[in-house]
Amino acid sequence: MRRKNLKAARGSLMTIENKNKQGLEQFRSLRSNIYFSSIDKELRTIAVSSPSSGDGKTMTASNLAVVISQEGKKVLLVDADLRKPSVHHVFWLENRYGLSNYLIGQKTLHTIIHCAYPNLDIITSGIVPPNPSELLGSIQMSEFIQAVKEKYDVVIFDTPPVLIVTDPTLVASKCDGLLLVVRAKKNDMKEVKRVQEQLTFAGANIIGAVLNGKKQPKGSYYYQ
Structure with missing residues (x-):
């Protein structure tokens, strides 16, 4: 990862440092909206993806995991981006082994779990394999998801961008829901529509979308 991108990744945990009150409130609002969307079906496993790289999916997955854990729920964040992983950069973890x-x-x-904060554990991506899609679509992956569901209240998967590889659809189809991160002025409606079609065709349950990068009025603490 380039130094500029590494610095950005390590500075994206606004829910821990509590320096960005607006961002913290937005993630708390996102947490509440997810709870409301799961009245009929409990969301225990949530995949997070985006149309393309640089949309903010890792930042969203990481901060969402933190705010859910702050409510006392036992949360696991899994870096399922086996091509360009970055969760370990956000939390300053080693990535010698993982998923x-x-x-x-x-x-x-139990040997790949990192204890990051109270109620929040992390599994990094591990070595970059030659066959990410085969691994994520395997029986072993399905068994992994079932195993972590038994240990945690909520499991969040950071996955690659949908329009680049098939990996996110493979993970999302095994999860209770998928959260799509869209960056303002970067992802056009045609891209978002293509993503929606691909995820729906794969059987993913799209629970909502996060509009990232939209400027808020000064003093505003809520999404528009």
């Missing part, structure tokens, strides 16, 4: 190592049988579940 990919588990899926190929090198590591057991």
Whole structure:
């Protein structure tokens, strides 16, 4: 990861540092909206993706995991981007082993879990494999999801962009819901429509979208 992008990743945890009250309130609002959307069906596993790279999906997944854990729920954040992982940069973790190592049988579940904060554990991506799609679509991945559901109240998966690879659709189809992150003035409606069609065709349950990068009026703490 380039130094500029690395610095941005490590500075994206506004829900921990509490320096950005507007951002913190927005993620709390997002947390509430997810709860309201799951009245009929409990959302235990949530995939987070975006149309393209640079839309803010990792920042969204990371901060969402933090604010849910701050309510006392036991949360696991999994970096399921096995091509360009970045969750370990956000939380300043080593990435010598992780999800990919588990899926190929090198590591057991308890050996790849990092305890980041109270109520929040993290599994990094691990080694970059030559066959990410095969791993994420495998029986081992389905068994992994079932295993972590038994240990945690909520599991959040940071996945690659939808329009670049098939990986996010493979993960989303195994999860209770998918949250789409869209960046203002970057993703046009045609892209978003294509993403929606691909995810729907794959059987993903799209629970909502986050508009990222939209400037808010000074003093405003809420999404428009």
